[in-house]
Amino acid sequence: MDTEVVYRIGSTLNKPETKAVLSEAGMRHGRLTVSGRNALGNVVLRCDCGETIRLSSNQLMSGKHYQCESCDKWHRKTPAHRLVGTSAYRSLVSRYHGAKDRCSNQDNVAYKSYGGRGIRCEFDGAEEYVRYLAPAVLTYGIGGQVDRIDNDGHYAVGNLRIISAKDNGRNRRTTILIDGVPLGEICESAGFNPMDDLKMYARISERVRYRIGAGDEMSASIIKDIVRHARETPVVSGTNTRAKRQPVVVDGRTLRDILEEVGLGNNKAVYNSTRMRISYCRNIDKQEPWVEIVQSWALDYAKARGLA
Numbered sequence: 001m002d003t004e005v006v007y008r009i010g011s012t013l014n015k016p017e018t019k020a021v022l023s024e025a026g027m028r029h030g031r032l033t034v035s036g037r038n039a040l041g042n043v044v045l046r047c048d049c050g051e052t053i054r055l056s057s058n059q060l061m062s063g064k065h066y067q068c069e070s071c072d073k074w075h076r077k078t079p080a081h082r083l084v085g086t087s088a089y090r091s092l093v094s095r096y097h098g099a100k101d102r103c104s105n106q107d108n109v110a111y112k113s114y115g116g117r118g119i120r121c122e123f124d125g126a127e128e129y130v131r132y133l134a135p136a137v138l139t140y141g142i143g144g145q146v147d148r149i150d151n152d153g154h155y156a157v158g159n160l161r162i163i164s165a166k167d168n169g170r171n172r173r174t175t176i177l178i179d180g181v182p183l184g185e186i187c188e189s190a191g192f193n194p195m196d197d198l199k200m201y202a203r204i205s206e207r208v209r210y211r212i213g214a215g216d217e218m219s220a221s222i223i224k225d226i227v228r229h230a231r232e233t234p235v236v237s238g239t240n241t242r243a244k245r246q247p248v249v250v251d252g253r254t255l256r257d258i259l260e261e262v263g264l265g266n267n268k269a270v271y272n273s274t275r276m277r278i279s280y281c282r283n284i285d286k287q288e289p290w291v292e293i294v295q296s297w298a299l300d301y302a303k304a305r306g307l308a
Contacts, residue, residue, distance in 0.1 A: 277297045
């Protein structure tokens with residue numbers, strides 16, 4: 001464009017009569033409509049969204065303002081951000097980066113359970129991750145947790161869903177399954193909610209794992225019997241009544257002193273193993289061990305486990 005023409009256009013915009021016309025009520029500036037002037041002489045404009053802003057005449061003439069600040073922020077958002085809203089978008093982006101870090105960062109404390117097992121995050125970025133989960137967020141809300149349907153599968157399309165924290169906790173590698181049903185669901189069907197008493201649920205889980213490890217066949221009816229027995233059997237806390245353990249003495253010497261002679265006095269595993277051997281010898285064999293045999297037990301245990 002010719003330099004003189006540009007100069008004339010600029011001069012025309014700066015004229016008072018031009019400013020007066022462009023600031024008349026009803027004039028449109030993009031999404032803004034002039035409503036009038038306030039007591040300070042600023043131009044009052046209403047955006048199509050309903051928000052009102054105030055601009056000086058020079059700001060209005062600059063042509064840089066065509067919508068309110070709220071609309072500016074809205075148009076700067078990504079399509080996925082607009083779809084799910086700010087709260088859900090931030091939550092999902094944070095979860096995406098957490099999953100990405102667990103799968104690719106070897107310094108992450110959870111890497112061995114994710115990236116170390118070959119699990120990958122196959123989404124190209126947070127935006128694709130949010131777009132994929134957007135329908136579930138709009139349906140169920142963001143109160144749930146992102147869960148991999150197949151625990152050995154990747155963070156990928158078709159293997160993610162949003163479920164409750166309770167259901168997510170039951171879809172783990174360590175979950176006890178009885179005929180494909182999580183132990184927690186069987187407990188609930190027996191009238192016991194694991195969330196009501198986590199210590200009791202831990203006792204039930206320990207008992208079930210023991211019986212499975214022993215080769216017993218487990219079924220829902222057996223689980224219900226275990227639950228009933230756990231609820232009927234009171235747990236007596238021994239924290240206040242438990243007597244302090246007395247030191248083990250052999251030939252007038254404490255076990256700690258005897259083990260220190262052979263350089264094993266500070267090894268807790270050796271101490272506990274030797275203490276059990278002494279107890280067995282006294283209670284089962286009905287014999288009293290002597291210092292040399294106790295030291296030989298300790299050395300044999302330590303050598304077998306590479307501690308000596």
